[in-house]
Amino acid sequence: MKCTPDLLSRIDLDELMKKDEPPLTFPKTLEEFEYTFNEQGQLRHTTTGEAFVFNAREDLHRWNQKRYEALGEIVTQYVYELLEKKCNMTKVILPVDVTEEEPRSFIYLSADAMSNPAKLLVLIQGGGVVRAGQWARRLIINQDLDSGTQIPFITRAKEEGYGVMVLNPNENHLEVERPAKPTPLPSSEASDEPAEKRECKHDRESKKKRDFYEKYRNPQKESETEQIPIRENGSPEEHLLYVWDHFVSNAAARNVFIVAHSYGGLSLVELMCQREAQVKDRVCAVAMTDSVHNIWHQDASKSIQEWLQQHCRNWVSSPEPLDTPVEPMLPDCPRLSAGTERHELTSWRSFNSIFQFFSKALQTGDEYEESSNTVTTRSSHRTKHEHNHDD
Numbered sequence: 001m002k003c004t005p006d007l008l009s010r011i012d013l014d015e016l017m018k019k020d021e022p023p024l025t026f027p028k029t030l031e032e033f034e035y036t037f038n039e040q041g042q043l044r045h046t047t048t049g050e051a052f053v054f055n056a057r058e059d060l061h062r063w064n065q066k067r068y069e070a071l072g073e074i075v076t077q078y079v080y081e082l083l084e085k086k087c088n089m090t091k092v093i094l095p096v097d098v099t100e101e102e103p104r105s106f107i108y109l110s111a112d113a114m115s116n117p118a119k120l121l122v123l124i125q126g127g128g129v130v131r132a133g134q135w136a137r138r139l140i141i142n143q144d145l146d147s148g149t150q151i152p153f154i155t156r157a158k159e160e161g162y163g164v165m166v167l168n169p170n171e172n173h174l175e176v177e178r179p180a181k182p183t184p185l186p187s188s189e190a191s192d193e194p195a196e197k198r199e200c201k202h203d204r205e206s207k208k209k210r211d212f213y214e215k216y217r218n219p220q221k222e223s224e225t226e227q228i229p230i231r232e233n234g235s236p237e238e239h240l241l242y243v244w245d246h247f248v249s250n251a252a253a254r255n256v257f258i259v260a261h262s263y264g265g266l267s268l269v270e271l272m273c274q275r276e277a278q279v280k281d282r283v284c285a286v287a288m289t290d291s292v293h294n295i296w297h298q299d300a301s302k303s304i305q306e307w308l309q310q311h312c313r314n315w316v317s318s319p320e321p322l323d324t325p326v327e328p329m330l331p332d333c334p335r336l337s338a339g340t341e342r343h344e345l346t347s348w349r350s351f352n353s354i355f356q357f358f359s360k361a362l363q364t365g366d367e368y369e370e371s372s373n374t375v376t377t378r379s380s381h382r383t384k385h386e387h388n389h390d391d
Contacts, residue, residue, distance in 0.1 A: 041145035103174030116163030126262025265291025285361035
């Protein structure tokens with residue numbers, strides 16, 4: 001039976017679909033997007049005053065998603081500006097000995113992060129697209145800056161005399177465009193095929209195009225990319241270990257405090273598995289928020305589990321009121337309700353409770369050191385460490 005080409009088989013569907021979906025090119029600034037953050041830190045349209053609308057174009061999910069991601073990249077840069085201008089944080093490039101040619105990451109430090117003799121606060125976000133200074137991009141765009149960024153934590157920490165380190169655990173690689181593959185030349189054998197066979201093959205290719213169009217309606221081919229890992233910072237766990245070894249362990253503070261959200265909690269437990277003695281010696285208290293760590297899967301020792309029970313609290317998503325004890329799943333740190341069932345909101349909702357927990361932990365630690373006659377304390381270790389600062 002002879003295959004008869006239909007109309008669609010004679011149409012370049014790639015071109016047709018490109019006309020159906022708008023170009024995947026978007027504004028580069030908030031102003032061009034016609035959005036701004038108001039005095040309450042809420043993202044609003046400059047003309048209508050309305051909140052951000054995800055579905056700007058009906059039935060074009062990929063285009064809407066790409067638009068959202070483009071806005072998210074602008075928000076990331078905006079938060080960096082706030083860290084530098086509002087919070088007076090300094091960007092420090094990683095690795096510390098980076099060369100001109102290799103990819104790089106960075107963290108943010110307060111002016112006294114390395115020199116504050118008393119307290120240091122380390123902030124670690126979860127996984128995904130969030131970068132330094134962010135808890136949740138979704139909250140920044142749809143709710144406000146206070147709930148979605150780490151800025152309230154930084155501001156309060158400074159008011160209470162902490163030095164501050166803002167980590168950047170998801171900046172793990174440089175993404176570069178992969179060179180296009182050369183288009184293969186037509187085979188010389190193709191012309192030797194019978195005409196009927198060539199027409200049937202053409203029909204099959206046409207059907208493939210048509211099915212693609214009907215299923216996705218998303219024609220624009222995105223450029224292929226490849227990822228070049230950042231040396232010693234190729235994963236969130238590597239990043240935390242690197243920052244610990246090169247910054248936290250060399251900071252002057254007698255007492256280190258850590259806030260770790262979601263995957264940040266997993267990275268922290270991994271750090272303890274790698275640097276148990278150091279973490280126990282330097283860290284006064286850890287506040288996790290809806291952490292995804294697992295002491296069994298991560299092979300955390302019994303001594304690590306016991307330390308977490310004493311020095312750590314995990315504020316988890318729960319319908320119970322804030323600070324209500326929640327049944328523990330594993331024998332590690334006690335779990336408390338964050339007063340919300342939304343994972344991304346747990347850090348913000350437990351904000352006050354976390355700083356109260358840190359204050360009590362510091363007071364308890366100071367009382368213990370005053371009453372202890374033991375020679376080896378965090379204080380004595382700190383003095384010894386200062387003499388070996390360059391080791």
